[in-house]
Amino acid sequence: MKHAILTAIVLxxxxxxxxxxxxxxxxxxxxxxxxxxxDDATKPTAAQMRRVVASYETIVRKHxxxxxxxxxLWQAANLAALAYERFGQxxxxxxxARLFTLLTKEYPASxxxxxxxxxxxxxxxPVAAPTSSPLAPVSRPVSDLDSFVAPKAAAPQxxxxxxxxxxxxxVAMIRGIQRSVLPDGIRIIVDLDAEVxxxxxxxxxxxxxxxxxxxxxxxxxxxxxxxxxxxxxxxEVRLGRHPQNTTRLVVDLEGVSAYSVYxxxxxxxxxxxxxxxxxxxxxxxxxxxxxxIVTAPPVPSPAPPRALTPxxx
Numbered sequence: 001m002k003h004a005i006l007t008a009i010v011l012x013x014x015x016x017x018x019x020x021x022x023x024x025x026x027x028x029x030x031x032x033x034x035x036x037x038x039d040d041a042t043k044p045t046a047a048q049m050r051r052v053v054a055s056y057e058t059i060v061r062k063h064x065x066x067x068x069x070x071x072x073l074w075q076a077a078n079l080a081a082l083a084y085e086r087f088g089q090x091x092x093x094x095x096x097a098r099l100f101t102l103l104t105k106e107y108p109a110s111x112x113x114x115x116x117x118x119x120x121x122x123x124x125x126p127v128a129a130p131t132s133s134p135l136a137p138v139s140r141p142v143s144d145l146d147s148f149v150a151p152k153a154a155a156p157q158x159x160x161x162x163x164x165x166x167x168x169x170x171v172a173m174i175r176g177i178q179r180s181v182l183p184d185g186i187r188i189i190v191d192l193d194a195e196v197x198x199x200x201x202x203x204x205x206x207x208x209x210x211x212x213x214x215x216x217x218x219x220x221x222x223x224x225x226x227x228x229x230x231x232x233x234x235x236e237v238r239l240g241r242h243p244q245n246t247t248r249l250v251v252d253l254e255g256v257s258a259y260s261v262y263x264x265x266x267x268x269x270x271x272x273x274x275x276x277x278x279x280x281x282x283x284x285x286x287x288x289x290x291x292x293i294v295t296a297p298p299v300p301s302p303a304p305p306r307a308l309t310p311x312x313x
Contacts, residue, residue, distance in 0.1 A: 023059055023066035024200075030055040030072065031263075034079060035195065046092065049083040052076075053095065060102075070110035071262045073103040077116070081123055096123055111182070111273060171245050172196045174218045177237055179229055182273070186233040188251060190270040192216065198270070200261065209259070210250045211270075218247055233274050 033052045037044045056076035060069045077099035084092035100116040100123070107113065172194035180187045192213075199212040217223075218239055227237045238250040253259075257277040264271055 023063035
């Protein structure tokens with residue numbers, strides 16, 4: 001009997017990491033499919049968009065307790081709403097409403113619930129006639145996530161291929177890192193000038209998660225720096241250069257029970273929400289001991305970094 005119980009414990013320990021890995025792989029695959037649909041040169045059909053929606057729903061069906069499920073519902077609902085805007089078919093509107101509603105009911109603790117409620121209200125408004133223009137990003141309600149990016153100065157914009165813009169053709173740039181305190185954790189927002197592919201992995205002893213952002217470099221004031229913060233959960237974010245125009249972003253974790261990563265568009269941002277463990281009380285950030293670095297775009301009252309020192313990853 002004891003042997004059977006021990007075997008069951010070992011099996012459960014082996015299943016849980018595989019479960020999380022499976023949800024992450026499915027989510028990344030669905031995101032890659034959605035990115036392909038959103039390419040300016042792509043003109044997807046309604047059926048193609050619905051297949052990607054179904055891919056997101058598969059994550060929720062197979063891994064309902066995964067930290068990726070609420071994000072999958074958000075992405076799927078927005079894509080279904082976009083299909084309705086483009087093709088005007090009532091079935092897509094009903095799918096979007098069902099998925100937004102499922103998100104609010106099944107994942108009430110998710111940070112996306114308020115936005116889902118706003119999206120449901122927007123969905124009830126009349127939709128414009130379908131057009132044949134390229135697929136555009138989903139029109140989302142303004143929320144706390146969007147408020148972190150301030151409008152750029154009204155100066156003539158330069159293309160990324162323009163040498164005067166300080167960018168390399170075909171290479172995206174990290175223009176800013178913002179950290180803000182949430183009621184139950186910390187949010188990190190990475191501002192980029194284009195959508196990028198990335199590889200994500202968590203490491204222990206000490207616990208940290210890193211992101212290899214492919215085809216990405218940093219603004220000059222963010223090259224090979226370590227951003228240190230007062231407070232809890234996320235005390236340090238490090239940036240380092242790797243071969244083939246890859247930038248590694250490392251986030252040190254302390255007292256984190258779970259985290260989620262998802263993109264926002266217009267402009268493109270990579271958002272990382274780190275949830276504080278229940279036993280750890282929230283810590284309010286104090287003022288930095290050194291003047292903070294100024295990154296673009298400016299941030300309305302985030303927790304400023306305490307110091308910037310070279311720290312290769």
